[in-house]
Amino acid sequence: MSLVDLDEVKNYLEINSNTSDARLSNIINYVSASVRNYCNQEITENVYTEYFDGGVISIFVDNLPVNNVTVVAEYDGNTYSNLNGPNSDGSLPTANANANLQYMWYQETGEIRKIGEDGKAVRTLDLGNHPFFNNYPKGIKVTYGAGYTSVPQDLKLACLDYIKMIHKNEQSSDSFSFEGQNKNSFPLSGNFPKHIRRILDFYRIL
Secondary structure, three states: OOOOOHHHHHHHHOOOOOOOHHHHHHHHHHHHHHHHHHHOOOOEOEEEEEEEOOOOOEEEOOOOOEEEEEEEEEEOOOOEEEOOOOOOOOOOOOOOOOOOOOEEEOOOOOEEEEOOOOOOOOOOOOHHHOOOOOOOOOOEEEEEEEOEOOOOHHHHHHHHHHHHHHHHHHHHOOOOEEOOEEOOOOOOHHHOOHHHHHHHOOOOOO
């Protein structure tokens, strides 16, 4: 999914004709893919299923921010069994829930932490009392929703500005060269200008 649409780009570039639509669409797709690749996440809202090795206190999912967690399942040597957790939106279940919580999840960090038998969280520094996920390779299965329902404005502006740079430089000269690339190819995503990279770094997952 593109992080900006054609109408937004044409408005930003003050273009009224349709003659450049195909070229601009290609640049939009390139910039959107480059930004996602640099940030190491999809950015826009999606549903993911990921597997993690067990034997740990907590795991961190690959995409942020986490919007909901629908399944956390633990392998017991035979099959995956769903663990009891908070509601899919992160809220705690009612007091008359059938079982204690077995995990908690955190939106901004993407952490999913195993909870003790009493259903209470254990302090991070209190390592001796922490419960661990079962110790199997790929022993934890997580299905969750993550990403932004709408592209953040600062990230959208960074995309628009980068598109403008590519488009304007390409139009300015037939012999145009940008960051060592000729006019028939786009600049490498690793060569984002500093002011754009500064914004992207807020959304980058290392």
